[in-house]
Amino acid sequence: MTDIIAAQTxxxxxxxxxxxxxxxxxxxxxxxxxxxxxxxPVTDQVQTLLNARDALFTFxxxxxxxxxxxxxxxxxxxxxxxxxxxxxxxxxxIKWYFDPEDEQTEEQGEDYRDxxxxxxxxxxxxxxx
Amino acid sequence: xxxxxxxxxxxxxxxxYSFSGYITNRVLDGIAAGIEDxxxxxxxxxxxxxxxxxxxxEMAQNIIFYAPDRVEIPNDEAGFGTLSISTDGDHVRIHAxxxxxxxxxxxxxxxxxxxxxxxxxxxGRLYKQRMLETFDDPNSRxxxxxxxxIARKSTRPIEFGFELLDNxxxxxxxxxxx
Numbered sequence: 431m432t433d434i435i436a437a438q439t440x441x442x443x444x445x446x447x448x449x450x451x452x453x454x455x456x457x458x459x460x461x462x463x464x465x466x467x468x469x470x471p472v473t474d475q476v477q478t479l480l481n482a483r484d485a486l487f488t489f490x491x492x493x494x495x496x497x498x499x500x501x502x503x504x505x506x507x508x509x510x511x512x513x514x515x516x517x518x519x520x521x522x523x524i525k526w527y528f529d530p531e532d533e534q535t536e537e538q539g540e541d542y543r544d545x546x547x548x549x550x551x552x553x554x555x556x557x558x559x
Numbered sequence: 560x561x562x563x564x565x566x567x568x569x570x571x572x573x574x575x576y577s578f579s580g581y582i583t584n585r586v587l588d589g590i591a592a593g594i595e596d597x598x599x600x601x602x603x604x605x606x607x608x609x610x611x612x613x614x615x616x617e618m619a620q621n622i623i624f625y626a627p628d629r630v631e632i633p634n635d636e637a638g639f640g641t642l643s644i645s646t647d648g649d650h651v652r653i654h655a656x657x658x659x660x661x662x663x664x665x666x667x668x669x670x671x672x673x674x675x676x677x678x679x680x681x682x683g684r685l686y687k688q689r690m691l692e693t694f695d696d697p698n699s700r701x702x703x704x705x706x707x708x709i710a711r712k713s714t715r716p717i718e719f720g721f722e723l724l725d726n727x728x729x730x731x732x733x734x735x736x737x
Contacts, residue, residue, distance in 0.1 A: 495612060497705070505693055535609075
């Protein structure tokens with residue numbers, strides 16, 4: 431069952447959670463007018479979801495554009511994931527999808543991957559709609 | 560005629576887009592969607608439209624969020640500035656101008672003194688270093704990460720400058736190329 435946490439707008443991504451696979455999906459663009467007003471409730475909810483079960487938790491990012499403000503939010507997701515990993519035996523992985531023609535999103539994915547220590551970070555080039 | 564144009568008027572060159580005035584989130588909403596569609600469809604920009612779009616949005620949001628010439632409006636923000644996208648030989652130039660306060664000028668000078676004259680590899684390294692600082696400091700708003708991002712996306716060294724105004728403020732100009 432998939433819950434929509436936030437519906438997609440021109441400046442903000444669709445965020446959904448699939449409870450069957452314990453997967454959070456972030457799809458679309460992110461350059462919100464008010465970074466914290468949009469992301470803070472999402473971040474709070476992700477915290478709750480991360481702590482809810484011991485099962486493998488997957489973040490799936492399929493962003494076609496995100497601004498530098500959103501970079502800070504993504505870094506915080508990685509930071510939280512790393513902290514949880516260091517404190518428990520839980521498994522967390524991040525899948526970063528990019529359009530093979532989108533050098534910008536691929537490069538950003540590589541930067542985030544380099545920040546990961548314990549968290550598995552996969553870069554996946556495939557057509558993003 | 561070029562010299563007669565002030566920063567408040569539209570920039571010279573082969574314009575694809577130019578906008579001058581109070582930029583709001585709603586204005587950006589409309590023009591960003593249109594720009595992305597047109598750039599993706601034109602042969603000279605269809606391979607690079609994502610980078611052009613990304614730089615344009617960073618520059619536009621800097622004006623909306625920080626330009627000191629502002630109008631208080633309900634449910635949105637409005638900052639005065641100029642934005643343009645123009646062709647420049649084989650490149651596309653993305654340019655922004657807006658007034659800045661003395662302390663904003665100082666911050667920008669600090670950021671650009673790090674970027675200026677650096678190779679693209681070095682700019683990539685500086686970007687990652689700034690990202691790590693954001694990572695390590697929970698209170699950091701990542702000061703200037705946006706300009707490191709613009710510099711990294713730009714395929715030619717970015718250019719910037721300040722014009723001092725009589726009122727103590729300055730006009731800040733920045734150009735990037737893709």
